[in-house]
Amino acid sequence: MLIGELAERAGTSPRTLRYYEEHGLIHPRRDANGYRQYDDGELRLVHEIRSLLADGFGVDDIKPFVACLRAGNSAGHVCPDSAAVLRRRLAEVDGYLDQLTVVRDRLRSQLEEIKCQMNP
Amino acid sequence: MLIGELAERAGTSPRTLRYYEEHGLIHPRRDANGYRQYDDGELRLVHEIRSLLADGFGVDDIKPFVACLRAGNSAGHVCPDSAAVLRRRLAEVDGYLDQLTVVRDRLRSQLEEIKCQMNP
DNA sequence: CCTTGCCTTGACGCCGGTGTCAGGGCATAC
């Protein structure tokens, strides 16, 4: 499978796949051409990567998950290193949720205040 | 009041104040020197700006609030334009909260899964 | 006069995942 086909099957772009490779997430073989050659395992990997990115992980955070999968585990998050990253990210997300909740409440109360002024 | 003093009183930096000015949020007078000259009204304005920024508004979003204050209103959010921005931002924040909640639940369930494997 | 310290404008750096363009090779079909 060449890079274009993998990109399409993974719902992304060749540029993106080269970026993942540049950052050590995937290691495709090369044809005599120099063309990157991927197999179905890489497709699964890319799906995992994109899922983690969608959850807000950074590329560096994802490396332990990839290593875990490559070590033969059925899921990327069952290894200790991945779990540590998971916990860190969970704490981060909880923090963002708290912050956003505070902001939302402020916004709501300001909008409430306006409504009251309209019906004095 | 010169820019350094205002910056310190507002808890920020001269660079930041020049940035606000560059984007049309404040309009200080100039001394014969060319030095920016601020009064206490600008200090209040800067506090308002920084509060809005902390709530996730962009510089452009803030303009209506500043205009509202300059129009003599006691608060920046009581004008129709500001209210519209408030509603837009509230919807945005609600969206982020939904997304983050989904992510948090996924992270939690993955961590749960690991705990279960440790006590089989 | 010289230093110190504030002020001025202008411009580049950051962060991070991708888009996009430039310039060139390979492969297949006509």
Added chain:
DNA sequence: GTATGCCCTGACACCGGCGTCAAGGCAAGG
């Protein structure tokens, strides 16, 4: 031969609020 379409590497653009450095002016104290 050439047209098409994929591949390659390398590099700049983006967004946005601000840090930071450069190069220079102004004010005041020794």
